[in-house]
Amino acid sequence: MSAEVKEKDPLFSLKNRKLISAPLNKDNPITIQVLGICSALAVTAKLEPSVVMALSVVFVLGVGNVLISLLRKTIPPRIRIIVQLTVIATLVILVDQFLKAFAYDVSKQLSVFVGLIITNCIIMGRFEAFGMANKPWPSFLDGIGNALGYGWILIVVGFLRELLGSGTVWGYPVFEKFGLYSVGYENNGMMILPPMALIVVGVIIWVQRTKVRELIEEN
Amino acid sequence: MFSNRYIFIYSAVMVIIVAALLSLTAMLLQPRQERNLTIANIQGILTAVNIEATSDDAEELYKTYIKTELAIDQDGRIASVYKNGRLEEGKVRPFDIDLKKELYNKKMGNPFIIPLYIAEKDGNTLYIIPLRGAGLWGPLYGNIAFGPDFNEIVGADFSHDKETPGLGAEISTKEFANQFIGKTIFNDAGEFVSVRVVKGGITTMPTAQQIHGVDAISGGTITSIGVSDMVNNCLENYISYIQNNFK
Numbered sequence: 001m002s003a004e005v006k007e008k009d010p011l012f013s014l015k016n017r018k019l020i021s022a023p024l025n026k027d028n029p030i031t032i033q034v035l036g037i038c039s040a041l042a043v044t045a046k047l048e049p050s051v052v053m054a055l056s057v058v059f060v061l062g063v064g065n066v067l068i069s070l071l072r073k074t075i076p077p078r079i080r081i082i083v084q085l086t087v088i089a090t091l092v093i094l095v096d097q098f099l100k101a102f103a104y105d106v107s108k109q110l111s112v113f114v115g116l117i118i119t120n121c122i123i124m125g126r127f128e129a130f131g132m133a134n135k136p137w138p139s140f141l142d143g144i145g146n147a148l149g150y151g152w153i154l155i156v157v158g159f160l161r162e163l164l165g166s167g168t169v170w171g172y173p174v175f176e177k178f179g180l181y182s183v184g185y186e187n188n189g190m191m192i193l194p195p196m197a198l199i200v201v202g203v204i205i206w207v208q209r210t211k212v213r214e215l216i217e218e219n
Numbered sequence: 220m221f222s223n224r225y226i227f228i229y230s231a232v233m234v235i236i237v238a239a240l241l242s243l244t245a246m247l248l249q250p251r252q253e254r255n256l257t258i259a260n261i262q263g264i265l266t267a268v269n270i271e272a273t274s275d276d277a278e279e280l281y282k283t284y285i286k287t288e289l290a291i292d293q294d295g296r297i298a299s300v301y302k303n304g305r306l307e308e309g310k311v312r313p314f315d316i317d318l319k320k321e322l323y324n325k326k327m328g329n330p331f332i333i334p335l336y337i338a339e340k341d342g343n344t345l346y347i348i349p350l351r352g353a354g355l356w357g358p359l360y361g362n363i364a365f366g367p368d369f370n371e372i373v374g375a376d377f378s379h380d381k382e383t384p385g386l387g388a389e390i391s392t393k394e395f396a397n398q399f400i401g402k403t404i405f406n407d408a409g410e411f412v413s414v415r416v417v418k419g420g421i422t423t424m425p426t427a428q429q430i431h432g433v434d435a436i437s438g439g440t441i442t443s444i445g446v447s448d449m450v451n452n453c454l455e456n457y458i459s460y461i462q463n464n465f466k
Binding site: 042074075076077078079082083086090093094097098100101102104105108112113115 | 221225226229230233234237240241244245248251252255258259274356378381383384
């Protein structure tokens with residue numbers, strides 16, 4: 001593409017690196033923009049589905065943003081939302097089919113949530129706000145960055161909830177090996193319920209705001 | 220800048236490409252997906268008799284424990300027998316029976332056959348009946364295992380495709396399924412009463428009836444009713460077989 005020749009930016013210029021790093025912290029889809037909360041609450045009872053969900057979203061958002069960016073000049077504005085939805089739906093069905101074929105147990109656990117990636121506002125939001133207006137490479141970085149920003153929160157929440165709720169990490173009985181149960185420790189059953197995901201996300205937001213002062217609004 | 224003609228052609232081409240891509244993937248992955256379904260099916264049968272199987276050892280465990288598969292027709296007669304890996308009687312292996320199709324035949328008043336799995340575990344003969352029904356958003360599946368008297372339930376396992384997580388989807392938890400253990404499907408007079416899933420809990424039932432009921436799931440009423448209907452609808456097909464052979 002001729003447009004890319006004109007582009008003088010090196011692949012990982014400061015601007016491009018920011019596309020990845022900003023969503024991880026200062027522009028995080030979950031903790032700052034509070035998008036994609038529904039799935040963040042639902043799949044994080046265990047670490048494994050959280051990781052699979054994160055990877056699925058990385059795939060859908062990374063590939064989708066590039067596709068939208070490649071198509072951006074051909075997409076008629078009047079049907080752009082339909083085109084975006086079609087791209088998302090196609091990618092999500094592909095992910096679903098692959099999970100059913102190669103990771104059946106996980107696909108059962110995620111059940112409807114894989115399908116619900118389609119309605120994950122982060123994805124549509126990035127397509128509309130970034131993919132439609134930028135070149136493929138920055139779009140790819142932006143997609144990956146936002147998906148990772150979403151993903152790391154999911155994984156942290158999933159890790160904490162599985163550890164404190166079931167006493168395991170990735171199904172491995174950590175607390176049992178440490179002998180915590182023999183000294184009277186009991187799993188906190190509430191950690192497995194969705195409301196605790198909200199509270200864990202809240203705690204992450206709190207920690208993040210104490211670390212990054214510029215996020216605190218002035219009243 | 221974009222004419223209507225362009226928009227129509229654009230949408231049409233997009234739809235065709237997407238359709239082709241998705242059908243191709245579905246076709247290529249179908250054998251693997253079906254194998255996974257078969258294994259999940261086997262795991263469900265084994266879970267009903269309290270044998271934990273992973274996807275790797277499921278088939279091996281199935282061969283060890285489930286020695287006999289029977290197909291029973293609508294009048295309680297044995298239509299085919301599959302024993303130790305060999306079809307001894309009849310035309311179709313009971314495991315391969317499409318329960319959905321047979322239940323449809325039943326509904327239409329046509330002849331049908333249904334599978335019955337017989338497990339040998341710790342010297343006991345256990346009978347496993349596969350279930351299929353409808354929940355709120357999609358199909359429900361399950362297996363119920365009975366003890367040697369074919370009355371008392373020794374284990375159950377339920378699963379679903381797309382029930383609401385946290386609500387209807389709770390039927391696939393051990394806590395829900397284990398409620399069925401120890402319940403009976405025939406009353407003292409020997410009449411079939413099934414096991415009902417009771418909204419509000421079994422404490423709302425008369426004490427004598429509580430042996431025929433389990434607690435429903437709060438917030439999952441329609442799925443709970445679906446389970447109740449599924450259990451009733453699938454078990455009643457075996458009444459004549461049970462009465463012929465176990466009374």
